[in-house]
Amino acid sequence: MADTTSAGTAERAFGFRPLYQQVRESLVRRLIDGSWQPGQLIPSEMELAREIGVSQGTIRKALNAMTAENLLVRRQGHGTYVAAPEESRILFQFFRLVPDSGERVFPTSRILSSSRERATRDEASMLKLAPNSSVWRIERLRSLEGDVMIAESLSLPARRFPGFEKLEEIPNNVYRLYSERWGVTIGKATEKLKATSADTADAAHLGCKPATPILKVTRIAFDLEGNPVELRISRCLTERSHYLSELR
Amino acid sequence: MADTTSAGTAERAFGFRPLYQQVRESLVRRLIDGSWQPGQLIPSEMELAREIGVSQGTIRKALNAMTAENLLVRRQGHGTYVAAPEESRILFQFFRLVPDSGERVFPTSRILSSSRERATRDEASMLKLAPNSSVWRIERLRSLEGDVMIAESLSLPARRFPGFEKLEEIPNNVYRLYSERWGVTIGKATEKLKATSADTADAAHLGCKPATPILKVTRIAFDLEGNPVELRISRCLTERSHYLSELR
C-alpha cells in the first residue's frame, strides 16, 4: 500500500483507484475474514495510518465511507467499533413494518417449522445456487404489539449454515445469529413488494379472512462480499400497520 | 462567517455548530430563495472559499454533503451544478414501481380531472394545513409499458401553487413543473404502503376485477425547508410489477 503513495504510476497503468478506496477494501477484508469481529474496538486512526503507511486523512476517509455503509460505528472520545447486529440497528435498517399509530417496535417471533429441503427453482435462482442444492427452510410468525402481523419463510443455503439442525432455538434476531454462529454478516438487502390475497394458510396464521389483501415482501439479503445468503418471503397484514419507505 | 474561523468562542456559547454545516445552510438558503436555479452552474470551490471566507476544504465538505442529499451534482473537469428534476433522476429517486421483468421505465400519464377543493381532514393533517384550506386535487392514470398500472390522486396546498387553474396542460413529471413554475423543489418524501382491494372505480381505471389486491402508496413530499407540499395516493396493480425497496 505504501508503494502507491509516492508512485501511483504502476497503479495507474492498471486503472486508477483512489488510495482511500484501496484502504477501504483492505479493511473490509478484515471484516470478511473475521480478523475484526462485530462489536470490537478497532485501532485508532493514527495506529492504522502508521500500520498501512498512509496519512491519517486517508484512513479517515476510508473509515467514514465504511461508517456510511453501516459497517462501522464511530464515537468521539471512544474510538471506532465494528457494527454489531443489535436490535435497535436492525430495527431501523431492515425492519420496515410500522404500526399505524405509534413508534417502531421490534416484533416477536414464533417458529412454526424448520427443515432441510431441496431448493425450488425460484430459491436456487434468487440465491444463485446450483439446481437441487439443499436449503434450510424456516417458517415463522411475527407479532407487533401482541398481534400476529407477518407470516414468513426464510430460505438459507445449507452450505453457508452447516449444523443448522443442531440449534436448540432460533432467536428472533436471526441476523445476529448468522453473525455469531457462522460469521455471516448481512450488509444490504433488496425487497420487492406486491399486493396479494391471503390464502387459507395465511388466513389461519394471521387470523384474518381468506382473500384479505396482504403485502408480500420478497427480500434477498447479501453478505459483505455481495453474495445472496438469505431469501425471505413475508406476508404481512397491513390493516393496522404499514411498510415505511423513505425517499431521499 | 469569517468571524467564526478564528474565534469560535461566541458561537460555542450558543451551541457549537461546525463551520461546514453553517456553510451548507447558507448555500441551501440560496437554493430556497432561488438565487441559484436548478441546472445552474455555481461558483467553483475556490471562488466560494474566497467569497465566504473559509478554506476550500470546508467549502468542499459542505458541497459534498449537499451532493449526497441530491441537491447538487458535481462533475470533475466541469463544475458544480444545482440538481434539476430531470426524468432520469426523478425516475431513480422517487419512482419505485418496476416491471417484474425488465428495466426501470418512466411511466406515461393521463389526467382524469383537476379541481380546487376543500381539504379533507386527512389532507389537512398530512399537509399541515388549517382545516378547510383549499387544495388542488388532480386525478390521473399512469401506464408502464402501455398498460395502466397506477391510479393516483395528488393534493397540493392551493396557497403554494397560485394560478394552477391556468395551466394548459399538466405534464407527466410534475416535480419539474413545481420547480419551474412555482420554485418549489422537492427534497425528500416518505411513503407508507398498504395492501388493499380495488373498489369499482379502481377496477374501472386499472382494468382489473373489483377486489383485486392492489398496493396503496401514500406519499408526502417535502420541499427544501421540510414543509409538506404534496400528498399523493397511488393505487397500484402489482400483478406484473413490484415496488422496489433497497435496504443499505
Place this chain on the structure above:
DNA sequence: CAGTGGTCTAGACCACACA
C-alpha cells in the same frame, strides 16, 4: 492549454469520554 473537481498529505486545534 487552463480550470474544474478529486485525492492525499500534514499539522493545528476542538469536543468528548473516561480514568
Place this chain on the structure above:
DNA sequence: GTGTGGTCTAGACCACTGA
C-alpha cells in the same frame, strides 16, 4: 490529563473536460 474522533486549514498533485 490523556487519547479518541471531529473540524479546519493549507498546499501539492492528479484526473477529467472543453476550448
